[in-house]
Amino acid sequence: MKLNIFSKEEEHYYRAFQKFRDDLFLPVSKQLAAKGVKPDHLSYLGVLLIIPFVFFFASNPWLSAICLTLNVLLDCLDGPLARYTHTASDRGALVDLICDYGSFSAVFITIAYYGLMTPFWAALYFVQYALMLYLVTYCRRKNIRFFPVVRSKYYLYLMLLWLLVTGLNWFDPFLVLFGVYMTATNIFLFDSIRCSKRS
Numbered sequence: 001m002k003l004n005i006f007s008k009e010e011e012h013y014y015r016a017f018q019k020f021r022d023d024l025f026l027p028v029s030k031q032l033a034a035k036g037v038k039p040d041h042l043s044y045l046g047v048l049l050i051i052p053f054v055f056f057f058a059s060n061p062w063l064s065a066i067c068l069t070l071n072v073l074l075d076c077l078d079g080p081l082a083r084y085t086h087t088a089s090d091r092g093a094l095v096d097l098i099c100d101y102g103s104f105s106a107v108f109i110t111i112a113y114y115g116l117m118t119p120f121w122a123a124l125y126f127v128q129y130a131l132m133l134y135l136v137t138y139c140r141r142k143n144i145r146f147f148p149v150v151r152s153k154y155y156l157y158l159m160l161l162w163l164l165v166t167g168l169n170w171f172d173p174f175l176v177l178f179g180v181y182m183t184a185t186n187i188f189l190f191d192s193i194r195c196s197k198r199s
Contacts, residue, residue, distance in 0.1 A: 006140070010148045022080045029077070029084040039082040039092055043099040046074035050106045057110050061164055068157065071103055101133065104153050111160065111171065121175035128182035129153075135189040144196045149185050152178045 006014045022029075032042075053067040078096055082088040105126075112122045132149065139146045152174075159174050 006136075006148075008145065018079070018083075021076060022083055025077055025080040026084070029081045032077075032081055033085050037081070039078040039085070039087060040095050042074045042078040042081065043096050046071045046078075047099050047103055049074070050103045054106060054110050058114060065161065065164055068107060068160070072154075072157065075100055075103075097133075097137075101130070104156075107160075108156065116163070116169055117171045117175060121172055121179055124179040124183070125175045128179055128186055131186050132182050132189070135186060135193070139189065139192065142193075142196070144192055146189055146192050149189075150178075150181065152182075 049067045049071045053064045053071070056063045056067070075096075078092075079088070082092050108122075108126060111117060112119070112126075129152070136146065136149060138144075155178070156174065159170050163169055163171075
C-alpha cells in the first residue's frame with residue numbers, strides 16, 4: 001500500500017510493531033470477524049465516541065476520557081482486523097486516516113475551546129500538524145525519501161490525562177515544543193519535495 005505516513009527508515013520498526021499489535025489483538029479480531037464486523041465499522045464507531053467526549057468534556061471530564069480511550073482502542077483494532085480478514089487496502093487506510101484525523105481535530109478544538117491552550121500556539125500546532133500529515137503522505141506516495149518524524153497525537157492525549165490526574169496544565173509548553181518542531185520539519189519536507197521535482 002502506498003498510503004503511509006512512515007518513512008522507509010521507520011518501516012522496519014513500524015512492521016515489527018504492527019506484527020506485535022496483530023498478535024495481541026488476534027483473539028479479538030477473530031471474534032469481530034466471526035460477527036461480521038468490518039474495519040471501517042470500528043473507524044466510524046471511534047468517530048461517534050468523540051461526540052460524548054465533546055458533550056461531557058466540561059461537566060464530566062473523566063467520562064470524556066473514557067470515550068477518548070475507547071476511541072484510541074478502536075483505532076488500534078481496525079488495522080489488525082483488516083489484516084486478519086485480508087481486506088487491508090489504500091481505501092481502508094484512507095478511511096482510517098480521515099477518521100483518525102477527524103477525531104483528533106475534534107478533541108483538539110474542544111480542549112482549545114475551553115481555554116486550556118494559548119490561541120496562537122494552538123493555531124500554530126494545529127496547522128503544522130495537518131500540513132505534516134499531508135507532506136509525509138505525499139512523500140510516501142511519490143517515493144520521495146524523507147527522515148523519520150515524531151507524531152505527537154498520543155502525547156497530546158497524555159497531556160490531557162496528566163491534567164485530569166494532577167490538575168497541572170502543560171498544554172502550552174507541549175504546543176510550543178511541537179509547534180516549533182513541526183514547523184522546522186515541514187520546511188525540510190517541503191524542501192525534499194521541491195528538490196525531487198528538480199531532479
